[in-house]
Amino acid sequence: MSGRYRIIIATEEAVVGPILQVTFSQLYPTAYVSVVPTGLEALMLYDQTGADLVLATENIGIIDSLELTRVLRDQNLDLPLIILSGNCAQALVADKAGVSLFLCCPHVLDKLKLALPQLLTP
Numbered sequence: 001m002s003g004r005y006r007i008i009i010a011t012e013e014a015v016v017g018p019i020l021q022v023t024f025s026q027l028y029p030t031a032y033v034s035v036v037p038t039g040l041e042a043l044m045l046y047d048q049t050g051a052d053l054v055l056a057t058e059n060i061g062i063i064d065s066l067e068l069t070r071v072l073r074d075q076n077l078d079l080p081l082i083i084l085s086g087n088c089a090q091a092l093v094a095d096k097a098g099v100s101l102f103l104c105c106p107h108v109l110d111k112l113k114l115a116l117p118q119l120l121t122p
Contacts, residue, residue, distance in 0.1 A: 005052040025085075101119065
C-alpha cells in the first residue's frame with residue numbers, strides 16, 4: 001500500500017494517538033499523519049491542509065467526533081470519516097451524522113486495517 005495521503009487523527013487520548021500514528025505510518029509510509037487533541041484543531045488543520053481521511057475518537061472537546069463528522073461532511077461528501085468509540089450504541093447516531101466507518105472496541109486496529117484499502121484509494 002502506498003500513497004502520499006494526508007491523514008488527520010483527532011484524539012485526546014494520550015495512548016491512542018501514537019498507536020494510530022504508527023499504524024498509519026506502517027501501512028502508508030509516505031503519508032502525512034497529523035495527530036491533534038481536539039475536534040476544533042482537526043477542523044482548523046483540515047481548512048489549512050485538507051485531508052484524504054479524518055479519524056476521530058469519541059471525546060475530543062467541544063466539537064466532538066459527531067459534530068466534526070457533520071461539519072466535514074457538509075464540506076466534502078467524499079472525504080472518508082472514521083469514528084473510534086467504546087460506546088457501540090453511538091453507531092446509529094454516527095451513521096446519521098455521515099460517518100464512513102464507525103469502529104467500536106474491541107479489535108479496532110484489526111478492523112481499521114481491513115477497511116483502509118477501501119477508504120483510501122490511489
